Amino acid sequence: MTKNVILLFKISLFFFLISCNSSKKNNKTFFGGKIINPKSNEVILYSMEKVIDTFFLDTKNRFIGKIENANEGLYHFSHGDENQYVYIEPEDSLMLRLNTWDFDESLVFAGKGAERNNILIDCFLENENDGKLFYRYNKLPPNDFTNKVDSLLSVKMDTYNDYLKNHPNETLGYREILKTALTYPIYARLERYPYINAKYTKDGNFPELSEAFYTYRKSISINKDSLMYFPPYSRFIRNYLYNETYALGHPPMKTEYSAKFTIDLLKTIDKNITAEKTKNAILRQTIISHFFNKSSCNLDNESFSTFFKLSTNKKDKELITSLVNDVKSVxxxxxxxxxxxxxxxxxxxxxxxxxxxxxxxxxxxxxxxxxxxxxxxxxxxxxxxxxxxxxxxxxxxxxxxxxxxxxxxxxxxxxxxxxxxxxxxxxxxxxxxxxxxxxxxxxxxxxxxxxxxxxxxxxxxxx
Structure with missing residues (x-):
């Protein structure tokens, strides 16, 4: 943990929460904090895509709210155009402080539940820093790349084990989230390596990889529906699906995805993702993002036809139908x-x-x-x-x-x-x-x- 929380809060409501009569068991869950340089007058708390509550800032840019019937799990909150994830357990009194001018870097927690969330923020920031390392690593041949990744994964697991050694009572649910936050960004980069490395080779072809390159896949699941809204996991899933589609024989794509690649990717999603809601969401995101990436009004009818065959979400189909009609109208x-x-x-x-x-x-x-x-x-x-x-x-x-x-x-x-x-x-x-x-x-x-x-x-x- 690198964050200093000593000087965090001068929020009267927070001190009220932690100074309650100790003889009475606190069975309430609170979420609050202070926003410096706020971009709006509210903080919205979500569970997956569902709004749990909206908390309004007071005249001192503070907020506090009680979460009714709180379930343990991953939530996220938004303020202005920014958002971040938090892990909440019943009876937490989680207080945050952040400056919107430096949203993620300034975000720090205090109160009950703070330690588990501060290390998640550290994971997030470290992952951003790891991106600079992989800018160099992606240019390496496969064996050298694998050695770098193995060393980095070892460091991540040391962090995981050290935290649990000092916090042995953490729940299984949180342990899974922490391990995902530490390791899945690395797995995502493993999946991405072949088509990034191809950009740096003279012939522009994929590197030759041994069977051992993807050994880690044996110990993970690509269908944890509860994690699909967690960026470290969802980014991995996306990279995995693209990599599996490239493995069907497609050459590296440089500026835009071919119609055949888009069709095969939609089918790969349908084949690999079992949860209907998640599958529909990824299908929708894929067809829209590939069309938008082209930045032209050229419609590939077969790609859209494949989407309509595979998606079972009525609203998504209506949205894509409107998009197609809009394109044809001008x-x-x-x-x-x-x-x-x-x-x-x-x-x-x-x-x-x-x-x-x-x-x-x-x-x-x-x-x-x-x-x-x-x-x-x-x-x-x-x-x-x-x-x-x-x-x-x-x-x-x-x-x-x-x-x-x-x-x-x-x-x-x-x-x-x-x-x-x-x-x-x-x-x-x-x-x-x-x-x-x-x-x-x-x-x-x-x-x-x-x-x-x-x-x-x-x-x-x-x-």
Whole structure:
């Protein structure tokens, strides 16, 4: 443990909790703390994807709440656009302190249940640091890579055993979480090694691996449904599924996944993941992420058809159907359909007049799918690199007066419910449309986060 908790809290409610009459057994579970430089007025606690409770900050940026009928297990909390995991047991009085300017690095716990959560945060931060090591390790030949990994796993298991030696009463549930937090990020990197290493070889081919390379697979499970929401585990599962799909004979993919790879990956998911809810979630994430990564309006019908055959989730199918219909609603090489947008002075304009004689990047967004800080970061980066393009942000839904701070308000609009733009935004998912000076669409479904967007922007910027 590297965190110093001596000077953590001056929160009166916390001292109230720990100073209760010791003659009475505390059978209540509390969660609270203090947020420095808060980004909102609330902290939301989740179990998996279910909201457990919302705690509001007081005038001193503190919060405290009681968790009714708390079950032991992994939870996560969110504040603003950040989130982190906590392990809670009944009768815990878990208090946190963090500074949003340095969210994860500043996060520290005190109170009953603190030690087990502080070491989980240490695991998280150490895993980020391990990423720097693997930047070098991934370039090594297989035997050297394996030796490095074995040494690192040995260190992780020493940490695990030392903690349990000093905390022998930890539950089996927590032991599993701690071991997962320490080791599964390494397993995930083992699964990722072949297609990362291929990028550094002269021939661009996968390295030759012995059967012993994946020996660790014999001692783990890929179907622990209770862990699917825990990032160390879910990242491993994702890398494992991709690796298994590559093993079917696909060459390394550099810029985007082929249609055949996407189809085989969907089938690999269906074959390997047994829990229906988890399987559906991974199928949905895969079909969306592969389409978005292309950053073009080209639809691969067979990939989408495979998704519809394998998924059993009605809402997911409706979402993907809306996405497909949205793509087809705006053809390339034709004039952008006209529609009305409203600025933050509540004045309505036609989009045709806003983009007239300008190379334009129209970014449609919803708070449900993309955060404002991310938009700020990407729009600033893109506008600096492509100065001859007019970047316009259009909010699909949400609070109409909630504009994006730190971006020129003159380039921000929102859609009223009667705008014709909703006809091609039915999925509510983020969408970018590139339009040239002649008002013609050059890319009808670009993705702001994809590197494959850059060639389209470069060409538009130069014309």
């Amino acid at each position: 053809p390339t090489h034709k004039r952008l359909p006209n529609f009305k947008v409203t600025n933050y002075n509540n004045t309505t304009h036609e989009i045709a007049e806003i983009i007239k004689n300008k190379n334009t990047f129209l970014f449609f967004w919803s708070p449900e799918y993309v955060s404002q800080p991310y938009i700020i970061k990407r729009i600033k980066y893109l506008s600096n690199n492509y100065p001859n393009i007019n970047f316009i942000q259009v909010k699909i839904d949400g609070v109409q007066g909630d504009r994006i701070q730190k971006i020129d308000i003159k380039n921000q609009y929102y859609l009223k419910s009667d705008s014709d733009a909703h006809q091609f935004l039915s999925s509510k998912m983020p969408r970018s449309i590139l339009v040239n000076k002649q008002g013609k669409v050059v890319n009808a479904y670009a993705t702001i986060s994809s590197r494959n967007l850059n060639p389209f922007l470069k060409e538009l910027n130069e014309n």
